Amino acid sequence: MPASGSRPGVLVTRPEPGLSETLEAVSAAGWEAYASPALLITQHCLRVASPRFAACVLTSGQAVQAAQAALPLTCPLYAVGDRTAQRARAAGFAAVQSAQGDAEALAALIIRKQNPAEGSVLLLSGARQGMALAARLRQAGFTVVRRVAYSARPVRRIAPEVLQALQEGRINVCLFFSSESAAGWIAALPASCRAQATRTIAIAISQAAAAVLKAAGWAEIVVAKTPDARAMLAALGRPGITTD
Template identity: 30%
Template sequence: MPTTSALPTLIVTRPQPQADEWVDRLAALGCPAVALPLLVIEPQPAFAPAVRQAWATLATRRLVMFVSPNAVLQFFAQAPVGSRWPATTQAAATGPGTVAALRAQGLDAAQVLSPRPDSAQFDAETLWQQQLAAIDWPGRQALIVRGEDGRDWLASTLRAAGARVDLLAAYRRIAPAWDDAQLALLARIEADPARHAWQFSSSEAVRHLAAWIARQARPQPGLLATTALATHPRIAETARAAGWSQVIEVTPDAAQMLARLRQMPFPD
């Protein structure tokens, strides 16, 4: 088993500021990590009126579902002055990072519905099964806060249960434009894939990297040879389809990621 100093460097691909937060969390556990976001969160001024209107109607909602920490940040950043989260409205999240973002905004634990910490998966299906399916939905209102687009499974499921569901775009996700330092990091990964590993937390992020690789004048086999840790089976499937052969499924937990890295063969 490799020592901590011999561990591969984990490339954290989440959007900022979550990427730097994950790097710090991993470093505190003794795991070498570096941020290379594969998604950029871009606020859109055109979305602001709809977000402000959503704040005005929060008290009429049984539930507000946030798809990511950035959905929380963008929604609360555009709150009208003096707005407060209503006591009768519950928030929902699929992952611990989004739960933490909601708690940081002042919501208490009883106001936030999410999969149990010991869940095998952190996704909309698990949230539905564990927290939402038992609610009497006919006539109740729900709001899903997300980017410009996204997966509609939960909205469709809520509607089938009788809820009235609105989708709110609070930001836009775009591909990154890397600076010289980030391009140099990619070159180091390409040159020595065994000493690096990807952390993939989004299928869209995987596709952005795969598209960048496809645009390069020279082949980049090292980037695809690098082991990938995927935080959901759908993300793992996307990575394999894009050309990664070494894909390991993990939960979005820093300690588990470190444990999996320690199990990887690593050159001296």
């Protein structure tokens, strides 16, 4: 338990972009926020052969930078969730629609709103991601050009101040925003801190992330109602207040 008078701690494993805003939201909800990004993001220099696409599909906010560099700001964008859509609008894109969900919801939105006859679709994703989405869109008649906008690799070490907070019992909840980041963060966690970490409450963005955490020994895991940051924060709630 946290020391008397101190706020209970929440560990945020999300990388930028998104880490800073999540830390702010966690702090505003009454928690002590600890930053421990699980992944290191490398942006890719994007080359696209076609001069024009009917639309662009973003599976992550990490892909906004690549879209901005490769496309006119008038190009219609389909974003996996609200945060990604907000970043696209902030980058200057005028026509942005959010699927408010996951890749399945994103595919459904594009199939409902976009006509395959209007032209090819550029899908920007992370390395080793987006293949199933591209296949689903092609099955629906779309011509899809998939490009890797960024790659993510696990961190090799966790900051000493985070490890100390874990060992001293100052962290009560850990937030995990993907199965990949959960696995990477756990791999970087020293064995001496494993028992303390798995005694925290884990909030997972998906069942896939929850499965990684369960295999690592977490006893108490809460899965967000929808796979997005808003649902993660709703599951966290405020200190001393249990959310459904």
